[in-house]
Amino acid sequence: MNPELLNTLGSIVGTATPLVIASLGETVTERAGVVNLSLDGSLTLAAVLGFAAAWTAQEAGVLDVPGQIALGIAVAMLVGALIALLIGFSSIKLRRDQVAVGFVLTLLAADLARFLGANFTRIPGPQITRYAIPVLSDLPVIGPIFFRQNLLVYFSYALMFAIWYWLFRTGGGLTLRAIGERPEAAYARGARVQRLRYWYTALGGALVGLAGAAYSLNVKPGWSSPPAMQGDGWIALAIVIFGGWHPFRVVLGAYLFAALRAVSSNIQTNGLFIFGQEISFPFVLLNTLPWLLMIVTLLVVSSGLTERLLQYMPRAVRRRLRAFLRSDPPKALGIRFDID
Amino acid sequence: MSLRPPALTRLFFLLLPIGISLAVAAALVIAVGRDPLDVVDALWQGAFKDSRKLGGVFNFWIPLSLVSIGLVVTFRAGLWNIGVEGQMMMGALFASWGAQYLLLDERLAPLLHVLLLCLAALGGMVWAWLVGALKIRLGVNEIFGGVALNALVNVISIYLISGPWQPRIGGSAQGTAPFPKPALLPEFAPTFPVNIFMIALVAAAFFIIYVLLNHTRWGLNLKAVGKNMRSAQLLGVATQRTSMSAFLVCGALAGVAGSYRVLFTFDNLRPLASGGIGFLGLLVVLLLSIRLLWVPLVAFAFAAILTGSTRLQIAPSLKLDSSLAGVMQGMLVLFVILFQGLRETLFPVPNSSPSPPSQGEESPRQPGRLPPGDGEAEQS
Known part of the structure; x- marks a missing residue:
């Protein structure tokens, strides 16, 4: 295979990683019945504070580079978890609307990030380095695409399988799904709905924070204003819907978005050639593509279009296909559960 | 009580x-x-030092009040119109088109202004209609539809600024050339740079919406749809049409708000000309738990903070x-x-007070699609 193409595919996998981690985190949160709408803000705040922590450690010379990175990641995860917990708390204890609080936090966290990040604009800091996995990276095709990345990328693969395994193959995962689908039933069976919702909201938030660190310590190193990851939080939220709250499809969606973006930015820098003919076109407009894709994917999952298409499929594959394309949200998503 | x-x-x-x-x-x-006291001082100086600064506050207050009034309408109908920012921007685009291509004589300037404001309202309504159609006909959650449409209009505006609306010489990506003088809204006085007519328009919008919400059947229908879509439908409210009308009213007001930014504040079209005012409007309305009465006052306070904040960067002791x-x-x-x-x-409180728009509490509405029970998407 063309080494240049392999390179591009590899870089798509790399740049998609924050989206992968953030949307997997949100999947966990939403599976528990809580919407963390603040993604676009919490990603940014986690990114800047994670970077600031790592950079400060570097300047102070207190830790070696992996230590600085670890510190940055820990801070970012803490930030993400705290914001998510605030949404959980306001919903569970104070009975506020999750969407309202989440939206306010989106704006607040983004502004806070700009305010606190003002002194960290455009300065170099520690970065996560590549680490090719010995045997796997030599595999043809798959090796260069998936196994010459950094540890965060490998973590995202593991995370995908772990979440899938937990959700669909363990008792704990069954409870998790139950508190998002039928909290009353789960409660009657002895699940501590509120406490579990706190835990899963915090876990999902921590993953969103990790995704923030994946931007500022790797994909878009450092900090700039306006932030490089602006808008990605919303895309991650849409990917969760597109992915039907299923980890594999969510990851697929994240790669799809990243690929589309890579293609459009590639065309914008190099121009577009079809059969050696340069096509002239206002390439700025290609920036609309991820958002058009977002609308189209939401349209497809919510308009019943898939169901209509399924009618044309042979009966034999219909059931399996429907199971794969199923995209119903957790039934209790965004709905408060009050014990009394 | x-x-x-x-x-x-x-x-x-x-x-x-x-x-x-x-x-x-x-x-x-x-x-x-x-020093926090320095910040307070800078904010105060930046907003109220003289009549020019006060004019700056009104220049934020006008668009902010317009979008907030519109958002009260959509929130009343239980709709999260995050797309308001894009609706402002679309209004700004339509007004900019008119300002560049509808050339009228200077003496007919008032007529031109009315035309431009109508165009802007139309632009906002087009974008709001899209959010509404995606939501009501096709079941795409209005939050996501709105966010995507916001991003789309931003790309379109950047394309127009750097492409078709670029002057032949001396153009830049920062904005179009200043619009011809007759198209620009006049200022009251150099010492108080505000367009008085627009202040009157805000007042009119406030009273009209107030009356419509509280004293007409339409206002009642909005509330019914917002509180519980299903029972509103069972009571015979045309829920789809009511929701769409809320979007259109909000879009029109947002479009006019956007046009004020380009026809008065900037004198040309710039990328992100809406400047986050739509989102700020959402905050204003959330702060007030969707009560219209206090919107002008809170919008004024927010506008003052916004205007004052420009001094935070300049003030030597702050930066x-x-x-x-x-x-x-x-x-x-x-x-x-x-x-x-x-x-x-x-x-x-047994019969709890007007809470912020509750998406998915009394009437569950999940992201991405309407729940099967709500039935609107399946019907069409």
């Missing part, structure tokens, strides 16, 4: 979050090594990022919402 907590308690639960958000903002300012304004506003809204919750937990 006797079951409501005493007035003093309610006042306490209003003032406490304001105090806390100010304290947190002060702590932030101290943390970056500045702070102006995003502090957003932090203060966001904190305020967050704490007010949280303390409302605390108050209701401590003093439970």
Whole structure:
């Protein structure tokens, strides 16, 4: 295979990683019945504070580079978890609307990030380095695409399988799904709905924070204003819907978005050639593509279009296909559960 | 009514979050090594030092009030119109088109202004209609549809500015050439640079919407749809049409708000000309739990903070990022919402007070699609 193409595919996998981690985190949160709408803000705040922590450690010379990175990641995860917990708390204890609080936090966290990040604009800091996995990276095709990345990328693969395994193959995962689908039933069976919702909201938030660190310590190193990851939080939220709250499809969606973006930015820098003919076109407009894709994917999952298409499929594959394309949200998503 | 907590308690639960958000903002300012009192001084000087500065406050107040009034309408119908920012931008685009291509004689300027404002309202309505159609006909959650349409209009505006609307010589990506003079809204006086007509328009919009919401069948229908879509439908309310009308009204107001930015504030079209005012409007309305009455006042306070914040960067003792304004506003809204919750937990009211738009509480509405029970998407 063309080494240049392999390179591009590899870089798509790399740049998609924050989206992968953030949307997997949100999947966990939403599976528990809580919407963390603040993604676009919490990603940014986690990114800047994670970077600031790592950079400060570097300047102070207190830790070696992996230590600085670890510190940055820990801070970012803490930030993400705290914001998510605030949404959980306001919903569970104070009975506020999750969407309202989440939206306010989106704006607040983004502004806070700009305010606190003002002194960290455009300065170099520690970065996560590549680490090719010995045997796997030599595999043809798959090796260069998936196994010459950094540890965060490998973590995202593991995370995908772990979440899938937990959700669909363990008792704990069954409870998790139950508190998002039928909290009353789960409660009657002895699940501590509120406490579990706190835990899963915090876990999902921590993953969103990790995704923030994946931007500022790797994909878009450092900090700039306006932030490089602006808008990605919303895309991650849409990917969760597109992915039907299923980890594999969510990851697929994240790669799809990243690929589309890579293609459009590639065309914008190099121009577009079809059969050696340069096509002239206002390439700025290609920036609309991820958002058009977002609308189209939401349209497809919510308009019943898939169901209509399924009618044309042979009966034999219909059931399996429907199971794969199923995209119903957790039934209790965004709905408060009050014990009394 | 006797079951409501005493007035003093309610006042306490209003003032406490304001105090806390100010304290947190002060702590932030101290943390970056500045004096909070200097910040207060800079904000005050930046907003109220002289009549020119006050004019600046009104220049934020006009569009902010317009979008907030519109958002009260959509929130009343239980709709999250995050697309309001894009609707402003679309209004700005339509007005910019008119300002460049509808050339009228200077003497006919008032007619041109009316035309441009109508165009802007139309632009906002087009974009709002899209959000509404995606939501009502096709089941795409209005939050996501709105966010995507916001991003789309931003790309379109950047394309227009750097492409078709670029002057042949001396153009830049920062904005189009200034619009011809007759198209620009006139200022009241150089010492008070505000367009008086637009202030009157805000007042008119406020009263009209107030009457429509509280004294007409349409207002009642909106409320019914917002409280419980299903029972509204069973009661014979044309829920789809009511929801769409809310979007269109909000879009029209947002479009006019956007046109003010380009026809008065900037004199040309710039990328992101809406400047986050739509999002700020959402904060204003959330802060007020969708009560229209206080919108002009709170919008004024927010506009003052926004105007004052430009001085934070210039003031020699501060050199702070102006995003502090957003932090203060966001904190305020967050704490007010949280303390409302605390108050209701401590003093439970049987028939609970007007809570912020509850997406997915009484009438569950999940992201991405309507739940099967809500039935609108399946019907069409």
